[in-house]
Amino acid sequence: MGKSNDFHLSFLTWNIYQGTDPAPLINATPEQIPERVTEIFRLFLATNFTVRAKAIARAIASEKPDFIGLQEAQLWELIIPTFGTITYDFIEILLEELDERGLKYEVAARNRNFNIQLTDSNGNIVRLLNRDAILVRKEKDLKVIRSQEANFQTNLIVPIAGQPFTVLRGWSSVDFKKDGQVFRMINTHLDPAVEAIRNAQANEILQGPANTHLPVIITGDLNSIPNSTTYNLFIKGGFQDVWNEVGEGPGLTCCQGPDLLNAISSLIVRIDYILFKNGWKPKEAELVGEEQSDRTRTGLWPSDHAGVSARLHLEDHHHHDESCS
Template sequence: MSSTLSSPSRRTLLAAGVAGAATALLGAGPAAAAAPKPTAGVRVLTYNIHHGASGAEVFDLERVATVIEAVRPDIVGLQEVDRHWSARSQWLDLPEWFSERLGMRYVYGANLDLDPLVPGDPRRQYGTAILTPWPVKSSSNILLPKLGTHEQRGLLQAEIVVNGSRVRFANTHLQHNDAFERRLQTARIRELLGDDADRTILVGDLNALPGTPEMLTMTGFLKDAWTEVGSGDGYTHDSEHPHARIDYVMHSSDVRAESAAVITSDPLASDHLPVAADLRVDKGRH
């Protein structure tokens, strides 16, 4: 885990609705009623970055970083993140690159972990990452059920203290071409997070449409922020011609969603559009 340059000040919610530009991503929402407990605002972003390339395989990490930076998130969940993987991402350590570029800490979950092509070089890894400028207390990556020769998937978790509130943040990327396997994976995620999860946020590319059996597993114990406060279809894939909602921000019942938006500021930065949400989390011991 890398270190950040400095701790951020408390962020305020951005006014205005979704208007294509990330600087106008989230509506202010209605005024909140008096809360029985102190709460903290947490802005999260989920983004399948396609190893830093557009759908046409134009590799440009700066474009991805610019999209993230404009949102000013407290926590980011990235999927399809290379680490010394291959020439497609110039053999770079992408989580380290984003950490340095954005001034954030990171944790990484290597779901694929291969020997280097040249002895002595770093291991070739592919998986998910979490970025945050806030303190990370702990993290873990647990591999999810896999069938046959399908790609290994995982659930990356981190305990993060944001604005004085402890948050359990989980990031995942489920199997893209096997609904039965996704059902096994979502069942395992429910087991790992627990039906009584508290102050929990899960994001990711779930590769499943709303209402499918695998998503019913997820909404059986977590709330879908888009369903609660999003406007429109919420389509995120593909980025140039969006026709499917497969990227999600979800949360436990003690977390309140205030706004959610699909970020359309640069559709060519990846083959997915990112989703941002403003959430409110009870403060507690950490």
Template sequence: MPYPRMHRARRIVAALIAVLALAGIGGVAAAPAGAHGDEAVTVMTRNLYLGGDITRPLTAIQGLPPEQQGPAFVAANTTLRAIVDQTNFPLRSERLAAEIAFTKPDLVGLQEVALWRHGPLDGRPATVVDYDFLQILLDDLAAAGEPYEVVRSQDESDVAGPAVLGGSLQNVRLTMRDVALRRADSDVRVLATGGDNYVTRIPLVVAGQPLSFIRGYVWADVELDGREFRFVNTHLESQLSDVAYAQAAELLAGPAAPNGTPVVVVCDCNSDPLDASRKPGERFAHRDPYLLITGAGGFTDQWLRFAPAALGFTSGLSELVNDTPLQAAAAFDHRIDMVFGRSATGRSLPVEWGWVTGRNPLNRTPATAIGRLWPSDHAGVVMRVRP
């Protein structure tokens, strides 16, 4: 394992953060909800967690002869779908809504906004909705008294496969989305929106059929008090740094390219600036997509304008998100959820305050069959900046 001392030090700092959380301190700045300054905007990045390890069915068939791949895939996909029920997004969504309602971001970038559906194995797309994470969260925000509206939703991967659900073999379908939200009573005005998928993808072959896992982004040109800026939300690839690096390059050449206005990018970037490790055969290290964005891209890591990196750790909890507070203290040991900023002239953006959500054990769900659940396997980052 590379850099063992660094990893140990980061775990010690993470444990100290958890102790603070147990004392009721949810972030590193005691910013009251709704704290505002002229021409400042509050932005948030929040990975909702799709509910299970999406790689499970693919990992299960690796190295198996073709005649064994089908049964292995069904068994693993059945386990994945059962875990999605156990990680109970409707309960977790209530806690996510509480985070958002407290910090009141004007704009929110959401990743892993899953849409789980099922249907018969008759060759038609599955259409029966089991969990629509976006609608569930919107309903919970409205119930919390802080309604939000969708600025842009971008479909990413749309994958389906057989699994046992409700006692019978079904076609289980997952559609992943990246979404930008706007607080309904925000002074931020949306001028234009867009979104797309990255060209660079991981090529896969499942049961002889080609497949690729798709990532992408959404953007919005907005105006606040006569000042315009662009808000971008993205989710870079988690499995291969080479793919994540190429996607970051697409981002910088596309929606995050200089356009004469300030740009704010929020993301689950899947790139830890402190991790120089590489997977076998890869050209780029885990930190390299981050370094591209903050180097050639000209963006500033806005969190570092406010607090040390170790106070911004955001990842990551176990698949079941039922970690005990002490387990979570060790698990939150790196930072991949980011807020980047670049002014119209290429400078960093002034920061008023920052906050890390989702690390306070008091904000877990009530007890379930597998224990109390954290809102997500990631923490969220909220920052108030001046574009």
């Protein structure tokens, strides 16, 4: 080809927080549900995603990543029978805020996970669809060759209103092509509650989309700390952790209080990662959304997680495009 195909690409992973804690639903009886739904939805309104999206977009704009892996990119609906449906589409709201800052992103993949619809104490219906998404920056001469979205076969099951409810999660992956070079990005959010389920989900990724000779990046909230069982599955699977290579300090990413109004940051664990294998060289990594100055004008932290941003260099592998997926 006559020109070097070495290039730098930047990635950001961020769990942008669904805005409330649904834990009160677990083990709730049918009679308790409406009150609990009201309580959960009030907290969602209080953590005002439309305001937070401005702070999230501002933090993203400071990095201008080529690719973004989002977790908890929820779709909320409040259905008021006498009035209509109010929709909060986190992806749409965030894309609009980025656009206002001159940053044009589009959705390259989105996976639809658990979906729950319950009646609140006002007789309104609250609906929540959990999603994760991969966004790609439009101006970047990146071609999407293939995208996949899938749900895990192994998921947590919890009792809600006396019925088993499956907390369905999943992953998505996109193969991008730039200057003849193909690489894969995988985005996921693993189960927070049960290690065995989390390990099974990690293995589904390792045996599925991550089982490739292509250069791969995984972005995600893995709900596991460094050197835990789940984390080590990825390391044994050939992945390296960008933060370990080039991050400075402990890189803590979780968690602020559920109402996002804690006075000082309460990030005490690192569970959000950018992992890589097959030809990447990490250059730098930093946290976003973790400083007091990142808070909204109403004092909310942008999310209960910090985001992780990294720049990597991809060496020319002389890969033949699609043949080696």
